[in-house]
Amino acid sequence: MYKIAIIDDEEEVREGIEDLIQWKDHGFEFLGGFENGNEALEAFENQIPDLVLTDICMPFMDGIELTRHIANKYPFTKVIMLTGYDDFEYSQQAIKLRVYDYLLKPFSSKQLRSVLDKVKLEMDEEYRQKEDLNKLKLQLNQSLPLLKERFLENMVTSYTKIEELTEKLDFFNIRLIGACCVAVVIDVDDFGERSMSQTVTEKELMYFAVYNIVEETMGGDKGGIVFRNRFDKVVVILSSEDKTHVYELAQSLSEETRQCIEKFLKFTVTIGIGDPSSSPQGIVNSFQKAIAALDYRFLLGKNNVITLADLEVNNRTRIEIYPEWEKKLILAIKTGTGKEVNAAIEECIRNLKQSFIPMQRCYFYIHKICLSLVEAVIGFDETIIFEDPLNPLAEMYSFKTLDEIELWLKKICKQAVGVICSQRNNISMSKMVMAESYIKENFSNEMISLNDVCRHVHISPSYFGTVFKAHTGETFIEYVTRIRVEKAMELLKRTDLKTYEIAHETGYKDPHYFSLIFKKKAGVSPTEYREKTRSDPQHEVEED
Incomplete structure (x- = not known):
């Protein structure tokens, strides 16, 4: 089942298309309709569509700019443009962006179904070609x-x-x-x-x-x-x-x-x-x-x-790796406290991840912990902990990640708990502080992007996204939006700047879009917020 999304600034158009088609009958799952490109891109961070139906002329971000973002970030998502006869120049740009197809408004349900069936057949063929074992055998022989x-x-x-x-x-x-x-x-x-x-x-x-x-x-x-x-x-x-x-x-x-x-x-x-x-x-x-x-x-x-530039910097803070874990784990084993055994293993794995030491050194510390386990159960049936008591550490070297080591350690200690929520090392934390500082210094630039921040802190985008979310609890877009809205609140309370001036100061070219975002985050319009904070000093203190 392929995922599809609709972007059109006219609500009746979005709802009309949604009600017009029995999506499942055509092999699609309907993700939702969005009023503009900004809303759509924010939603796509959580669920990537396989097909997008988008109008060309929309406020804040038109269909051409949205398609350019999709092509750069989601290269496997196909786009179908919904356009009027007066949009010919836009249509030419869409062709340059390799838009899959376009429909002229108004269009019939039959036309839309035909296009949906056509694009589904093509996507089915793409999957079939990648999975066709007979073709793979032929290509293997021609390697x-x-x-x-x-x-x-x-x-x-x-x-x-x-x-x-x-x-x-x-x-x-x-x-x-x-x-x-x-x-x-x-x-x-x-x-x-x-x-x-x-x-x-x-x-x-x-x-x-x-x-x-x-x-x-x-x-x-x-x-x-x-x-x-x-x-x-x-x-x-x-x-x-x-x-x-x-x-x-x-x-x-x-x-x-x-x-x-x-x-x-x-x-x-x-x-x-x-x-x-x-x-x-x-x-x-x-x-x-x-x-x-x-x-x-x-x-x-x-x-x-992964690149080493993402990981290696000078003056790394030394982290004490072994003694405390060994003591906690051995005490838990000897007292038979399952909860403390689980906590000790999780602390061990968490600190190894934060240390960012080479893989062989990780094996060294885990080896010492396992030997401590063997010593702690002397006199007991060692098969309770190790499948092969004569060579208890052999299995350890078959794992590719610390997460697998964690599951293995929990297994041999007879524990069954969820995976740990790891924190990144001091190196990553310092880079995230640099990233936050850069965003706070440049949020007023409407063109600031995730790639700008990545270049500033020398981290690849895929790695940055994971670490930044773990560090701040927010995605890049959520973080920038919050900083901008907080600055706007401050300017509304402390200055007499016009709304459009505050929008410009906080990185929004379009005052109407600024107002929409502000109301979404603050619950009231900028004007209502200013009136409320100035008429209610106690409210202002609470906001601070």
């Missing part, structure tokens, strides 16, 4: 020769003289766009619901499906050199004439690839990005950094795009 993959793996893992490297690149007909290179490594987290029932052949086909999608999103006209290494990871070498450009390209294509695999294959991958190099020989160091970034999945969890 790059083994010698080429061996060369590419050797290229990223060991230093090669420039003359030999150039000669082999020519031999295999591999073309670099420029001298600046960056390595990207894609690793399957797991196969989701398919993991338990898959045969070896099916798993190989799914690995190749990942390779195929990476080739489509990063290879071809994007210039990426894609291959699969001996550890079932897909590696991409991206190149450009400029280091900054190739690094930004790696981030944007990696995020698109992550979304595409999750959407079409129904499982997740984690992607590590290395540092950009100024020469092809530097790809060895970039690859090592990409693998190191991938290791941080152990701390951050699955389904992320």
Whole structure:
């Protein structure tokens, strides 16, 4: 069932379309109708539609600008424009944005049903192509020769003289766009619901499906050199004439690839990005950094795009890792207090995540905790804790994330509680403080965006969204809106500025949209708020 949303500033049009169609009969789930593009984009943060029906001419944000936002942020969402005959110039812009189709107002229910059926068939075909195992088998048989993959793996893992490297690149007909290179490594987290029932052949086909999608999103006209290494990871070498450009390209294509695999294959991958190099020989160091970034999945969890720049800063605050956890856990084990055992495990995992220490050091501390568990149960049946008492720690090294380690520790301690709500480390916290400061200094700029903040604090957008929400309890849009409304309240109480002047001071170009947002957040219009606070001093104190 595909998800559909309608955006039109005329309520009767939205309701008319909603009532006109039996959505489920056409394979769609109706998400809702929205008055303008801003409302729609805010709603899409929680639930992404597969298809959007939008009017072109709307206040605050028209259909063209909304489509541009959708194309940038949700590349797999299709857009159908609802337009009048006088909107021809807009329609030309829509074509440039690769809008799927458009309907001329007024249109009949038959016309709308026809378009819906057409777009559904196309989306069904897209899914079918990605899942068609017979096609995947054929593509597998036509994959790059083994010698080429061996060369590419050797290229990223060991230093090669420039003359030999150039000669082999020519031999295999591999073309670099420029001298600046960056390595990207894609690793399957797991196969989701398919993991338990898959045969070896099916798993190989799914690995190749990942390779195929990476080739489509990063290879071809994007210039990426894609291959699969001996550890079932897909590696991409991206190149450009400029280091900054190739690094930004790696981030944007990696995020698109992550979304595409999750959407079409129904499982997740984690992607590590290395540092950009100024020469092809530097790809060895970039690859090592990409693998190191991938290791941080152990701390951050699955389904992320990770760069070391997101994580590493100087002057990291040292966190005491082990003694207190060991004491609490051993005391709980000896007293048989299940609640305290659970709390000790959660504290252990939480602090390991906050420390952002390398994966091998995490294993070291968990190893010590497990040995303490063994010591604590000497004289008891050790099979209660470990499935294999002779080698109790072997299973630990099969896990890819600290979340899995947590479940394992709870399992061996016979506890069954929910997962912990982790807090990010001091590094991430300091970057979130920088982000808040930047927003508070620049909220009056109507063009401020999440990407602006990410560039300021040097964090990728996908990582920033997760950490910022954990730090503030709000999304980026919710936070900026709250800061702007609070500043507007202050100006309404303390100054005689006109409403349109306050709107400009708080980052809103359109005074009417400012008033709409203010009333939505404050419960009253700006004028009513000013009158109330000035006529009721006690109310003003309470607002402060």
